Structures are given as structure tokens and as C-alpha cells.
Amino acid sequence: GAGIRFDDVGVTYPNGFTGLRGVNLSIEPGEMVAIVGLSGAGKSTLIRAINGLVPITDGQITVGDVGLRGLSGRRLRQLRSEVGMVFQSFNLAKRTSVINNVLMGRLHHTAAWRTLLGAWSKGDVELAMQALERVEIVQKAYANASELSGGQQQRVAIARALAQKPRVILADEPTASLDPPTSHVVMRDLQQINAELGITVVVNLHFLDLARRYGQRLIGLRGGEVVYDGPGSEADESV
Ligand code: ADP
Numbered sequence: 001g002a003g004i005r006f007d008d009v010g011v012t013y014p015n016g017f018t019g020l021r022g023v024n025l026s027i028e029p030g031e032m033v034a035i036v037g038l039s040g041a042g043k044s045t046l047i048r049a050i051n052g053l054v055p056i057t058d059g060q061i062t063v064g065d066v067g068l069r070g071l072s073g074r075r076l077r078q079l080r081s082e083v084g085m086v087f088q089s090f091n092l093a094k095r096t097s098v099i100n101n102v103l104m105g106r107l108h109h110t111a112a113w114r115t116l117l118g119a120w121s122k123g124d125v126e127l128a129m130q131a132l133e134r135v136e137i138v139q140k141a142y143a144n145a146s147e148l149s150g151g152q153q154q155r156v157a158i159a160r161a162l163a164q165k166p167r168v169i170l171a172d173e174p175t176a177s178l179d180p181p182t183s184h185v186v187m188r189d190l191q192q193i194n195a196e197l198g199i200t201v202v203v204n205l206h207f208l209d210l211a212r213r214y215g216q217r218l219i220g221l222r223g224g225e226v227v228y229d230g231p232g233s234e235a236d237e238s239v
């Protein structure tokens with residue numbers, strides 16, 4: 001996994017809204033961090049700033065040894081290829097197979113002609129199948145993505161991120177569309193991936209109980225500022 005540093009990071013949107021303000025954080029390689037806060041607290045902004053989807057207007061974010069500010073387009077694409085993203089709404093291509101969705105994670109790691117022709121290499125297919133095994137969806141590899149339940153779709157999205165062989169996985173409210181039992185399955189998958197593969201995981205969670213349980217470290221945001229940074233088990237309702 002890669003470490004992530006925030007040095008005095010501020011994000012002001014073009015309309016003048018504050019996304020983040022004076023954020024200092026040091027996330028160690030292989031750490032799993034849960035971000036909590038009310039709607040509008042800055043959780044999505046923080047996640048998106050890490051892979052350059054939101055430009056920072058103050059300070060610096062460093063992923064591994066790469067500083068994001070002033071990064072060329074080519075190096076930003078390189079960085080994004082090493083950062084897996086998981087979204088609230090899964091963002092799968094619904095009309096194609098599960099395995100094809102997972103192979104999308106190989107897009108930036110494989111020759112363009114292969115991806116255009118769908119002529120994936122044996123290595124790419126093996127990686128995709130391994131990723132599906134890890135989230136226990138391998139028996140659905142050739143099903144259409146739309147046939148899967150919400151929880152299964154989210155696990156396919158996690159497998160797609162894994163197929164990138166990422167150094168970091170960023171998950172933006174990955175359980176927000178799921179019921180509580182399914183939320184736990186998805187969080188356990190993320191926890192296992194973190195523990196067994198050493199991939200750094202940063203996950204936004206709307207519900208404090210999930211964050212307390214799965215965030216060895218919990219970061220609370222309010223108005224774009226860090227108001228809590230400590231063990232999940234010690235965080236109370238005020239974070
Ligand atoms: P979330 O709380 O999960 O970030 P929101 O409903 O707040 O979801 O935002 C949904 C989308 O709208 C996001 O892409 C976000 O960047 C954008 N957005 C949020 N607030 C504003 C705003 N004030 N002006 C423009 N876009 C916004």
C-alpha cells in the first residue's frame with residue numbers, strides 16, 4: 001500500500017463553497033481509515049481529492065512519493081491507475097458480464113488494442129478471476145451484471161478495483177445503497193483486502209456504528225475540517 005499525506009489542504013470550489021479547510025493527515029501505508037461526518041462535511045471532497053478528481057486550492061496531498069499539485073496529465077493518469085475507486089451506486093456496466101466489468105480494472109494496465117478488441121490476455125483474465133474469488137462472486141463471472149443483487153454488484157465493483165492491483169482503494173459511501181447485513185459483508189471484504197493484501201483503504205461512511213466497527217482509525221469531518229482523529233472504538237456521537 002501507499003501512504004497518503006495531507007499538508008494544510010484546502011479545497012474551495014469555483015462557486016466559493018468550502019470543500020476542505022486546513023486538513024493535515026498522515027495515513028500510513030496499509031492503514032484502513034474510515035471518514036465520517038454529516039452530509040456536506042467534506043467526505044466526498046476528501047476522497048476525490050486523493051485521486052485528483054477534485055483540484056486542491058491550498059496545501060499539498062502526497063500519495064506514495066507523488067505530490068498531486070501541478071502533476072502533469074500523464075502522471076495523474078498513472079496515479080489513478082494505482083488507485084481503485086468504489087462508489088455508492090456501484091457504477092457497473094449493467095448490460096455486460098460480471099467478468100467484463102472486472103476486466104475494466106485492467107484498462108490502464110494493458111495494451112489499448114487488447115481492450116478495444118476484448119482480446120484480454122490470460123494474465124488479465126486470471127487476475128480478474130482471482131479478484132472475483134476474493135469477494136466470493138466467481139460463480140457469477142459470466143452472469144449479466146444487472147442480474148446481481150445490490151450487495152453482489154458492490155462486491156463486483158470491489159473486484160474491479162482489486163484487478164487494478166491498486167496501492168490504495170478509495171470507497172465513497174460504499175454501503176449507502178445497501179441494507180445493514182449486506183453493508184457488513186461489503187465492509188468485511190474491504191477489511192480483509194486491507195489486512196491480507198496491505199492495500200491502504202480510505203472509506204467514507206454515513207453511519208457512525210459501521211465506522212466505529214471497521215475503522216481502526218476514524219476521522220471525523222465537520223465544515224471541511226478535521227474534528228476527530230483517533231480509534232473508532234473511542235469515537236462518540238459528537239464526531
Ligand atoms: P454527497 O453528499 O454524497 O457528496 P451530494 O448530493 O452532496 O452527495 O452531491 C452530489 C453531487 O453534486 C456531487 O458530484 C457533488 O460534487 C455535487 N455538489 C454537491 N454540492 C454542490 C454544490 N453546492 N454545487 C455544485 N455541485 C455540488
Ligand code: ADP
Binds near residue numbers: 039041
Ligand atoms: P459530504 O461528502 O460529506 O456530503 P461534500 O464533500 O460532498 O460533503 O461537500 C462538502 C461541501 O462542498 C458542501 O458544502 C458541498 O455543497 C460543497 N461541494 C461539493 N461538491 C461541490 C461542487 N462540485 N461544486 C460546489 N460545491 C461543492
